[in-house]
Amino acid sequence: MNTLEAFNTKVLKNLQKQLAIKNINAVPKINKVIVSIGIGSLATRKSVKDFDEFEKIITKITGQKARVYKSKKAISNFKLREGIPVMLQTTLRKQKAYDFLDRFMKLVMPRLRDFTGFTEKNFDGQWNFSIWLPNYNIFPELSLDDVSTTMGLQITIVTTTKDNAHAKALLQWLWFIFK
Secondary structure (H helix, E strand, O other): OOHHHHHHHHHHHHHHHHHOOOOHHHOOOEEEEEEEEEOHHHHHHOOHHHHHHHHHHHHHHHOOOOEEEEOOOOEHHHOEOOOOEEEEEEEEEHHHHHHHHHHHHHHHHHHOOOOOOEOHHHEOOOOOEEEEEOOOOOOOOOOOOOOOOOOOEEEEEEEOOOOHHHHHHHHHHOOOOEO
């Protein structure tokens, strides 16, 4: 049984009872998961060929090719010119999103040193949950040969709910640990 089927059969009904929601379609779900790496600081120091390494890393981590975002305007204080790559991002939906979150919480987070749980400050104003990892070496898909430069990784989980308490309950059912 895959992760989405397990969520639909087991978690959905328990979450509906816990939140006291009458309609099963109103129960919060994961809409999408966005995984991104900011590469703007490397654009001024290194050549564009180095971004292929980061594309391969995101592809290994998520199973999807990353899209390169380029700067829209020049900002001289940041040594940024128009058209320079600043971010790699991929969006996971449906089955891939649930599979990624399952692997993330069961394989990656136990490998993180001194992890005591997430705080509620990670929720933004629109009931999305954002996580920043200082480096992506903790993913089991990556070997030491794959990584030459370490960068931070941003993970944003977009939910279908309209309440932080409901989003927190959803994430707790998906093995997220809160302080």
